[in-house]
Amino acid sequence: GAVVSQHPSRVICKSGTSVKIECRSLDFQATTMFWYRQFPKQSLMLMATSNEGSKATYEQGVEKDKFLINHASLTLSTLTVTSAHPEDSSFYICSALGFLAYEQYFGPGTRLTVT
Amino acid sequence: GQQLNQSPQSMFIQEGEDVSMNCTSSSIFNTWLWYKQDPGEGPVLLIALYKAGELTSNGRLTAQFGITRKDSFLNISASIPSDVGIYFCAGQLTGGSQGNLIFGKGTKLSVKP
Numbered sequence: 060g061a062v063v064s065q066h067p068s069r070v071i072c073k074s075g076t077s078v079k080i081e082c083r084s085l086d087f088q089a090t091t092m093f094w095y096r097q098f099p100k101q102s103l104m105l106m107a108t109s110n111e112g113s114k115a116t117y118e119q120g121v122e123k124d125k126f127l128i129n130h131a132s133l134t135l136s137t138l139t140v141t142s143a144h145p146e147d148s149s150f151y152i153c154s155a156l157g158f159l160a161y162e163q164y165f166g167p168g169t170r171l172t173v174t
Numbered sequence: 175g176q177q178l179n180q181s182p183q184s185m186f187i188q189e190g191e192d193v194s195m196n197c198t199s200s201s202i203f204n205t206w207l208w209y210k211q212d213p214g215e216g217p218v219l220l221i222a223l224y225k226a227g228e229l230t231s232n233g234r235l236t237a238q239f240g241i242t243r244k245d246s247f248l249n250i251s252a253s254i255p256s257d258v259g260i261y262f263c264a265g266q267l268t269g270g271s272q273g274n275l276i277f278g279k280g281t282k283l284s285v286k287p
Contacts, residue, residue, distance in 0.1 A: 061219075063216075065216070091273050093273070093274075101279070102262065102277045102278065102279045102280055103217070103262070103277050105274070105275075108273075108274065150214075152216045152217075154216075156273040161204075161205040161207075161222070161224070161266050161273060162207065162219060162222050163207070163219075163264075163273065163275060164219060165209075165216035165217045165218070165219075166216050167215050167216045168214070168215060168216045170214070
């Protein structure tokens, strides 16, 4: 149980285009999901908390108009990187809050490369 | 912001050796979690701790929630090559937003066969 998937696993896009990343909880419902960004050899940096049916809560320094989050159902949250630039290249990981409300289950991550 | 101090930063050990890593903070946590991350993958939950003093095992892994609620350790016994990866501690602050975790910087484990 508690499986989280992400799609795509890898994406390469050109500067100025937008990219959508999907995060799905496969065998449980998740009212809360989280989006992280991870730079090489570094820890996870929380970008935003995604709540089903309401607006996402963004961490300080994260541009909400650039990183659009939609949590339209109890099993799906999406992150759209708008007008991507090379500095947006990173490993993006989502997680979903499990039944016990303190355990986060992570997706496998999405490697974004902006050329 | 709040920080977790995780140590050591990296470890190089021989297969069969035991491993110990820990996380400390100046703040009080009500939950400690330990994750393992393989290259190019998302973190996988290993052990979750909810009570001060709690000692929990998962196979060769054992983790404890410190009595002061400001620290936790993870031990791996009889290490094997597949233990290689980065181990992260994560904690939920007392009074923090539900589910929001603070992560340590990770301990990179290398195991020599």
